Amino acid sequence: MEIGQLLSSRTRYMSASEIRELLRWATVDVISFGGGMPDPSTFPVEDIAKIVSYVLEAYPHKALQYGPTEGIYELRQEIAKFSETRGIKAQAENIIITVGSQEALELLGRVFINPGDVVITENPTYLAALQAWRVYEPRLVGIPMDENGMAVEILEERVKQLKAEGARIKFIYTIPTAQNPTGLTMSQDRRKYLLEVAERYDLLVVEDDPYSYFLFEPIQVSPIKALDKTDRVIYLSTASKIFAPGLRLGWVIASEEVVRWFNLAKQSLNLNTSNLVQYIFLEGLRRNVVLKNLPNVRDLYKRKRDAMLAALETYMPHGVSWTRPSGGMFIWVTAPPQIDTKELLKVAVTQYKVAFVPGHGFFVDQSVRNAMRLNFTYPTFEQINEGIRRLALALRGA
Amino acid sequence: MEIGQLLSSRTRYMSASEIRELLRWATVDVISFGGGMPDPSTFPVEDIAKIVSYVLEAYPHKALQYGPTEGIYELRQEIAKFSETRGIKAQAENIIITVGSQEALELLGRVFINPGDVVITENPTYLAALQAWRVYEPRLVGIPMDENGMAVEILEERVKQLKAEGARIKFIYTIPTAQNPTGLTMSQDRRKYLLEVAERYDLLVVEDDPYSYFLFEPIQVSPIKALDKTDRVIYLSTASKIFAPGLRLGWVIASEEVVRWFNLAKQSLNLNTSNLVQYIFLEGLRRNVVLKNLPNVRDLYKRKRDAMLAALETYMPHGVSWTRPSGGMFIWVTAPPQIDTKELLKVAVTQYKVAFVPGHGFFVDQSVRNAMRLNFTYPTFEQINEGIRRLALALRGA
Structure with missing residues (x-):
């Protein structure tokens, strides 16, 4: 055939x-x-083995059952607490659990991108993000980088131009800390400046943050999400690098409205992230394994x-x-x-x-x-x- | 904002x-x-607890690592064997592991449906399948059912009409056994007839089969996929009902070409289904738990x-x-x-x-x-x- x-x-x-x-x-x-x-x-490995035994002993019927699309409530609470240590203020309601951060990238494309919409990224940026969005036919605009990360002055110039052209800018995507692929970290000043630009032009910012627990230098930076007073930052992170990628567990922190749309979109993708996996990570956080x-x-x-x-x-x-x-x-x-x-x-x-x-x-x-x-x-x-x-x-x- | x-x-x-x-x-x-x-x-529960202990002892570094998008090879082999007991001949290469069957429904929409393309289903049919496809804007054509399942004569009439109109029919979707929502099962004769129609008009058939292990009556039916000589049936099944839905593990059996496209599409969705979950189900099959x-x-x-x-x-x-x-x-x-x-x-x-x-x-x-x-x-x-x-x-x- x-x-x-x-x-x-x-x-x-x-x-x-x-x-x-x-x-x-x-x-x-x-x-x-x-x-x-x-x-x-x-x-x-040993911690996970102990955790799984406990989970299957303590609440097997929940861990092996279907669950809510947005994720287990206790895990969302625990991630909110975990994020607080990095200055991010969030409630469980601001969090949705995803099948790795990759699913969050897909949700961004699905919920926001119409053909021709502008997505602004660092250039170079994470290859698999570009790949996830290409099926939605965005116009990708790349901003050059230097040792302090995305050149935010150039960003502002480009945003101004794009707005003047009448382009529909959907979001600015950045991996500000230990960026993939360059390993470079955006300075704190630039983070503030980026957020100012986003506020000035009323834009969403997507902060992809898998690596900030792996800073090798004493650089003082906070997540952009921690600076966000106007709920315009959509923050992505993952258990893959700080726990184990075999779980396929990531999360998004955003406004309740964004979480609601991601929830609707995720229902059709896979109903929910594995409950068993969610309970494992929940216990991992509770026991301070991470x-x-x-x-x-x-x-x-x-x-x-x-x-x-x-x-x-x-x-x-x-x-x-x-x-x-x-x-x-x-x-x-x-x-x-x-x-x-x-x-x-x-x-x-x-x-x-x-x-x-x-x-x-x-x-x-x-x-x-x-x-x-x-x-x-x-x-x-x-x-x-x-x-x-x-x-x-x-x-x-x- | x-x-x-x-x-x-x-x-x-x-x-x-x-x-x-x-x-x-x-x-x-x-x-x-x-x-x-x-x-x-x-x-x-007890089997799963034993299995997880074993998996984390025997191959922790594989179970907790990233894996290939199409799934772990040994699991694909084991599912091929498992399917053989139901008359389905498949190789590992014909199988892709998904995050529940729901992801397979998404992959079908993503890989096949352009706006206006026809998808034919039983009427009524599985609500979440319709929901998964709606974002791709298909023209949904419903075929009525009676106690013997989809009215295949009416199906043939409709296909003839649609072809005459120049409609692009992408696939016929059926849940032939213990259908959701009606619980009805398509007779063996109708299964053969449906496949003949598909062959005559060169159509793909999607057979969604979560329930065939739960037939309560001595009805003699085989999966449509077991009758398929021309590689036109895409078969979906899941561990959710025969093992545990908390794993979020499903699979597709199809031609290698379809598996290749699903693989490409799945990369952007979530890279791969949880390896840990895949190893659990692999051992579940090997130990005959199911x-x-x-x-x-x-x-x-x-x-x-x-x-x-x-x-x-x-x-x-x-x-x-x-x-x-x-x-x-x-x-x-x-x-x-x-x-x-x-x-x-x-x-x-x-x-x-x-x-x-x-x-x-x-x-x-x-x-x-x-x-x-x-x-x-x-x-x-x-x-x-x-x-x-x-x-x-x-x-x-x-």
């Missing part, structure tokens, strides 16, 4: 994620800096970052530059301009046995072709050193 | 599911026949159905009729034509303390207003008797 003729027109925007394709290679003899996986040694483990994990990742920076310093040829990430999971490498990293990847994987994510897909217009993203959390220290050595050889050979 | 002006136009198709709203009432003193929840006493428990569950549900049928017989006034479901979880009740069950519901809940799902939403055109769906699996025997007594009073008072 011929499927091609039956496909919806939006399937033309669905393309295989390079990151996901790369995950497949992680099993073979290739050293992979692709993906964005935590180091599995950081998973609180905050207890964080210092060790942060220290491990800092050392891995440092190992990768040192290896880059040691092996990379002249003309290659990279960011010094203040936190998170990635280093962003820029090769000499004549190198196309998509081409390089083929050679790197087949001949040099090392993988990375080419930078193209992180740009709203795929305009930059000589960049790549390297993950330093998943590989071992040995793999980091050896992999960077191989990557340098591949670059020298290119 | 004003959200209304920022919403996408598709939000107009997002309305609160009456079923989900009803789930909220289940906690108070109202006896609820709404929802479609299994009896929690059927959850294999098939071991089924006879008891089936027996319990049969007795609950019989209790509800007996109560209907005892209490219902003249002019009220109902289906005698061959399996599944629901009885479909038709009130006298002057009664609007949406209106009735308000009175039933507030004055008589009993809830149900009004039938309107199960029809593609909301044309029938005097029907309702009653769930008999979740309430206790006592609640079944008392709830039907109350419902009869409400109907007499209406």
Whole structure:
């Protein structure tokens, strides 16, 4: 039977994620800096085992049953408390539980984006966010970054222009802390400025915050959501990096109205996030597993970052530059301009046995072709050193 | 901040599911026949507790890590084997794991439906399927049913007409066994006939099959997918009714090409279904927990159905009729034509303390207003008797 003729027109925007394709290679003899996986040694396995026993003993009928679309009330309360430690004031009613942060990205597209609507992002930004929204046909506008994050003055100029053109701006998307893919962190001043711009032009801000527990430097920043007095920030976070990605549990903190729309949209997507998984994370928060483990994990990742920076310093040829990430999971490498990293990847994987994510897909217009993203959390220290050595050889050979 | 002006136009198709709203009432003193929840006493709690201990001991780093979008390979293999017992021939490559069957419904809409495309369903059909697709703006065409399921002769007539009009038919959606909401089962002859129609007009068939393990009568039917020689049946099923809905785990069996498209679409929705949950169900299948428990569950549900049928017989006034479901979880009740069950519901809940799902939403055109769906699996025997007594009073008072 011929499927091609039956496909919806939006399937033309669905393309295989390079990151996901790369995950497949992680099993073979290739050293992979692709993906964005935590180091599995950081998973609180014993705590989770104890927690599951308790959950199945204490409230098995709730944990194994259907639940409300927005998530279990106690978990939403507990996340509100957890967020308070970072200065975010929220009630359970401001929170919806999602199947990872990825589902929150989908909900944003679904609830807000009509074809031609403007979405403003850092450029580069998280590839899978762009991918999630493309089926809704937004006009993506990228704002350049420097070591202090999104260039907010340029943002304001662009917003002014766009408004003058009559463009419908739906939201500004930012990963202000330890950004994916660059590892850079937006300064506190810029956070305030960004929020001022949003207020001045009455715009929504989406703050995607998976990494702020992994700042390796003593940078003083607060979540933009913590500065938000006018309920215009939609804040996303996830258990994937601070607990375990195998749960697929994320959350959104926003105004009750936004939560209500996300709730309606989520009903059709999957009814609700696994109750069992929600109870596991609830107990994880109650027992302080997350905050207890964080210092060790942060220290491990800092050392891995440092190992990768040192290896880059040691092996990379002249003309290659990279960011010094203040936190998170990635280093962003820029090769000499004549190198196309998509081409390089083929050679790197087949001949040099090392993988990375080419930078193209992180740009709203795929305009930059000589960049790549390297993950330093998943590989071992040995793999980091050896992999960077191989990557340098591949670059020298290119 | 004003959200209304920022919403996408598709939000107009997002309305609160009456079923989900009803789930909220289940906690108070109202006896609820709404929802479609299994009896929690059927959850294999001890088996699951043992399984989780084992999973976290045997492969914690896989269970708590990210995984491939299509699902864990071993689980896909095990589901292929499990399906073979019902005559379905499939390889792991034909299977994708979803966040409940609800996600599969979303994937169908996303991958296949353009505005105006025709989707053919039984009328009435599963409310949440209609809801999932409405954002994609299909033209829904409903085919009436009788005690032998969808009237396939009428289906053929309608397909012929639609083709003559030049309509783009995307798929025929059926719940052939113990249908939601009617509880009726399509005869084997009709299954063959339906597949012949699909072959003659080169159409896809979507077979949604959550209930076929809960047939209470010795009806000899095979899944339509088991009869499919031309790879045109997309088969959906779920662990929710045979294991536990709290996992949120479903699956699709289809051609490799369809699985590939669903895989691409799912990446943006949530990257992958929880690995932990997948490993739990994998072990559940390997240890035969599902098939071991089924006879008891089936027996319990049969007795609950019989209790509800007996109560209907005892209490219902003249002019009220109902289906005698061959399996599944629901009885479909038709009130006298002057009664609007949406209106009735308000009175039933507030004055008589009993809830149900009004039938309107199960029809593609909301044309029938005097029907309702009653769930008999979740309430206790006592609640079944008392709830039907109350419902009869409400109907007499209406």
